[in-house]
Amino acid sequence: ELKVEQNPLFLSMQEGKNYTIYCNYSTTSDRLYWYRQDPGKSLESLFVLLSNGAVKQEGRLMASLDTKARLSTLHITAAVHDLSATYFCAVEVSGGGADGLTFGKGTHLIIQP
């Protein structure tokens, strides 16, 4: 059974600081997704990482994937309050996604002024 673990689960940080969220998964995967969810809202797709060494950046967020270590990171640079949300990583099982996505429990990020 595929397991996806995120840490930390809760993170409170100050504006302007940098931090990293980690996502470990237990079996070989075709691709890894990062999503953002605001309270009471749906999931907003942030990144899709397809191959080992993939790095993608959008604004203050940067995601990377190490398939050998089965690890993805989401790095936040110079955090701002608007980035407060819950961030999920999700893994698609090798073979084409017949089982959909397996999600981590999410990281609740609070950025304080």
Add this chain to the structure above:
Amino acid sequence: NAGVMQNPRHLVRRRGQEARLRCSPMKGHSHVYWYRQLPEEGLKFMVYLQKENIIDESGMPKERFSAEFPKEGPSILRIQQVVRGDSAAYFCASAQGINFGYTFGSGTRLTVV
């Protein structure tokens, strides 16, 4: 393109009643996935459907839950004889095909009283 449409957004049912949740996938998407999100948890896969076929229902509870995706009309997730533990947010995602990525709807928040 209206995206993935779910309705209702909020649904309140008394214990023992039936709940019907609807999902219209994005235009051109023939793959539909249902997920359940409990408070403070990640999304859990329930079922994967294509038109008129259930492809994988390994995440569905064995009793009271059923899903369909008819040739015409939306996909329906049906919960019979609801209990308090069914209270959750139910999200639908659609995809153009395997390996095409997922688009999530806004979810239906079911409350059982």
